[in-house]
Amino acid sequence: xxxxxxxxxxxxxxxxxxxxxxxxxxxxxxxxxxxxxxxxxxxxxxxxxxxxxxxxxxxxxxxxxxxxxxxxxxxxxxxxxxxxxxxxxxxxxxxxxxxxxxxxxxxxxxxxxxxxxxxxxxxxxxxxxxxxxxxxxxxxxxxxxxxxxxxxxxxxxxxxxxxxxxxxxxxxxxxxxxxxxxxxxxxxxxxxxxxxxxxxxxxxxxxxxxxxxxxxxxxxxxxxxxxxxxxxxxxxxxxxxxxxxxxxxxxxxxxxxxxxxxxxxxxxxxxxxxxxxxxxxxxxxxxxxxx
Numbered sequence: 001x002x003x004x005x006x007x008x009x010x011x012x013x014x015x016x017x018x019x020x021x022x023x024x025x026x027x028x029x030x031x032x033x034x035x036x037x038x039x040x041x042x043x044x045x046x047x048x049x050x051x052x053x054x055x056x057x058x059x060x061x062x063x064x065x066x067x068x069x070x071x072x073x074x075x076x077x078x079x080x081x082x083x084x085x086x087x088x089x090x091x092x093x094x095x096x097x098x099x100x101x102x103x104x105x106x107x108x109x110x111x112x113x114x115x116x117x118x119x120x121x122x123x124x125x126x127x128x129x130x131x132x133x134x135x136x137x138x139x140x141x142x143x144x145x146x147x148x149x150x151x152x153x154x155x156x157x158x159x160x161x162x163x164x165x166x167x168x169x170x171x172x173x174x175x176x177x178x179x180x181x182x183x184x185x186x187x188x189x190x191x192x193x194x195x196x197x198x199x200x201x202x203x204x205x206x207x208x209x210x211x212x213x214x215x216x217x218x219x220x221x222x223x224x225x226x227x228x229x230x231x232x233x234x235x236x237x238x239x240x241x242x243x244x245x246x247x248x249x250x251x252x253x254x255x256x257x258x259x260x261x262x263x264x265x266x267x268x269x270x271x272x273x274x275x276x277x278x279x280x281x282x283x284x285x286x287x288x289x290x291x
Contacts, residue, residue: 031206031207032199032207032208032222032228033199033201033206033207033227033228033229034225034226034227034228035201035227035228035229035269036227039132039201039227040227040229040269040271042129042130042131042132043132043133043134043200043201043229043267043269043278044269044278045129045130045132046127046128046129046130046132046133046134046278047134047136047267047278047279048134048278049081049083049127049129049134050125050126050127050129050134050135050136050267050279051134051136051279051280051281051282051284052281053074053077053078053125053127054123054125054136054138054279054281054284055281055282055283055284056073056074056077057070057073057074057077057123057125058138058140058281058283058284060073061115061121061123061140061142062115062142062143063114063115063116063117063119063142063143064114064115065114065115066110066111066112066113066114066115067099067101067108067110067111067113067115067121068095068110068111068112070097070099070110070123071095071096071097071099071110074096074097074125075088075096078096078127083127083128083129084127084128084129085097085126085127085128086126086127086128086133086135086204087124087126090204093107093109093251094109095109095110097110097123097124097125098110098122098123098124098137099121099122099123099124100121100122100124100252100253100261100263101115101119101120101121101122102119102120102121102260102261103254103255103258103259103260103261104122104252104253104254104261105192105195105235105237105243105253105254105255105261105263106122106124106195106235106253106263107251107252107253108122108251108252108253109249109251109252115142116142116143117142117143117144118142118143118144118145118146118149119142119143119145120139120140120141120142120145120149120152120153120260120262121139121140121142122137122138122139122140122262122263122264123137123138123139123140124136124137124263124265125137126204131202132201132202133200133201133202133203133204134267134278134279135200135204135231135265135267135279136231136265136266136267136279137233137263137264137265138264138265138284138285139153139156139157139262139263139264141153141291148238148260149260149262150291151187152189152236152238152260152261152262153262153291154290154291155183155184155187155189155236155262156234156235156236156262156263156264157262157264157285157289157291158183159180159183159184159191159212159234159236160180160232160233160234160264160265160266161287162179162180162183163176163177163179163180163212163232163234164176164232164266164268164275164277165179165275166178166179166180167224167232167268167270167274167275168224168274169224169225169226169270169271169272169273169274170223170224170225171223171224172220172221172222172223172224173208173210173220173222173223173224174211174214174219174220174221174222176197176210176211176212176232177191177210177211177212177213177214178213178214180212180213180234181212181213181214184234184236189236189237189238190236190237190239190240190241191212191213191234191235191236191237191241192212192234192235192236192237192241192243192261193211193212193213193215193241194242194243194253195235195243195253196209196210196211196212196233197209197210197211197212197230197231197232197233197265198210198230198231199228199229199230200229200230200231200267201229208220208222208228208230210230210231210232210233212232212233212234212235224270225270226270226271226272227269227270227271228269228270229267229268229269229270229278230267230268231265231266231267231268232265232266232268233263233264233265233266234263234264235261235262235263236261236262236263237255237259237260237261238255238259238260238261239255239257239259240255240256240257240259242255242256242257243255243256244256265279266278266279266280267279
C-alpha cells in the first residue's frame, strides 16, 4: 500500500479511459493495462507469494523488535524463495519494506527503534515474482493499544473492504473512493488525499490511479473492465487528512497534525464476475474481522 514520489506522481487527473479486451490478448488504451488469462495467472502467483510473506512476518511483529529486523527477515525470506523485494532500490528507496509507525502515514523507512507496547505499525510488502508484482499491507497492533488506536485500525480495515465491495465490473472507478470517503466520515475519520492506490502488473506503479475519495474536479471517468488490476489501500487519519513529507529522508510521510494514521492494502483483479482479491492471507484478518 504507496516516496514514493512515484506514487504521488499518479495525478488525480486523466486516470484513464474506457478499455475493451479483444482476442484474449493483453491490450492497453489510455495506459491502463487489460490482462489476458495467462497474465492474470502471473498476477495471482505474485499475490499468493506476497500473502505468504505477510503470514511469515506476522508473528515477528511484536513489542521489542525493530523494524530494521523485520526488514531483514523479509529480505532473506524473499530471496530464499527466489523472488525480489520490489521496494529495495526502487527510486533509490533503501530497504525492502515500508514500516509506518503511529503518525506515519506511509513510506516509513525501517530503523533500529524497537516497537513499543501501544504502537500501531503498518507493514507494506511488495514482491516481484517471475516479473509480476504482488502488493499488500496490514496495520498491526503492538501489545495493548489505546481504544482510540484500535478504533482507527478497525476503520482503516473496514474502509478497505468497503472500497473493494464497491468494485463492479463495468462500474465506475470513482465508486471506490466515494464509498471509502463516506464510510470514514461517518466513523469520524479523514481520508488521505495526497496518496492513493495504483495499477499493478509488470510495473510497480502504473495506471489506473485509485483515489480513496472523490476529487472535487477532474474525477476519473474510468469504467472498470475485466482484466484491470490495481490496489485499494486507503490511509485513514484520526485528525486531518493533510500530510507532510520528511525533508531529511524525503520518504517518510506523516500526518501534519501528528495524529495517528492506519492503512490496509490489497491487490484486486477485476474479472468478468467481479473483484478478485489476490492477496488474502491464510492467517491474517479477513472481511468482518474485529480487532
